[in-house]
Amino acid sequence: MSFAHLSLYFMLGSMALFAVALRVRGVRLRDIAPAGGLTLAVLLVLTAVFDNVMIGSGLFDYNSQALLGIRVGLAPLEDFSYPFCAALAVPALWWLAGGSPAGATPKQPSPDDSGRED
Structure with a gap:
């Protein structure tokens, strides 16, 4: 399996999680x-x-046979899928865990809401 295939699976999973959230x-x-x-x-x-x-x-390198061959400097193109996944998956997990989206205004209580449960 190439790094591109692995990256594609993670990107699809991140996009699905983001859509659900x-x-x-x-x-x-x-x-x-x-x-x-x-x-x-x-x-x-x-x-x-x-x-x-x-x-x-020299901290690490990749097996060139498992890469597409496109590089940005020394970094293979496949490495740029991870920030894409993080930019989608992290907020999605936050929202699904109960966090509010940035810029969302909290719900204001209505005038007839006395704060007690019936």
């Missing part, structure tokens, strides 16, 4: 797109910088 929590994609896009951009830049540093310093 959007649906379950009623989050609109257009409300979170700016923050999500910025998060993804920062993660991609950090991946490009630090992967190149780590590979260049």
Whole structure:
């Protein structure tokens, strides 16, 4: 199995988890797109910088036969799927665990809500 196949499976799983979280929590994609896009951009830049540093310093390398062959500096293209997965899976898990989406306003109690349960 190549790194591209493995990356594809993780990306599909992250996208499915993200779609479920959007649906379950009623989050609109257009409300979170700016923050999500910025998060993804920062993660991609950090991946490009630090992967190149780590590979260049000899900390690790990849079997070239398992890669597509496209590189950004020294970092293989497949390495950039991990920030994509993190940018989708981390907020999805947060929302599914009960956290509120960024920018969401908390529900205000209605005037007839006395705060007691019947």
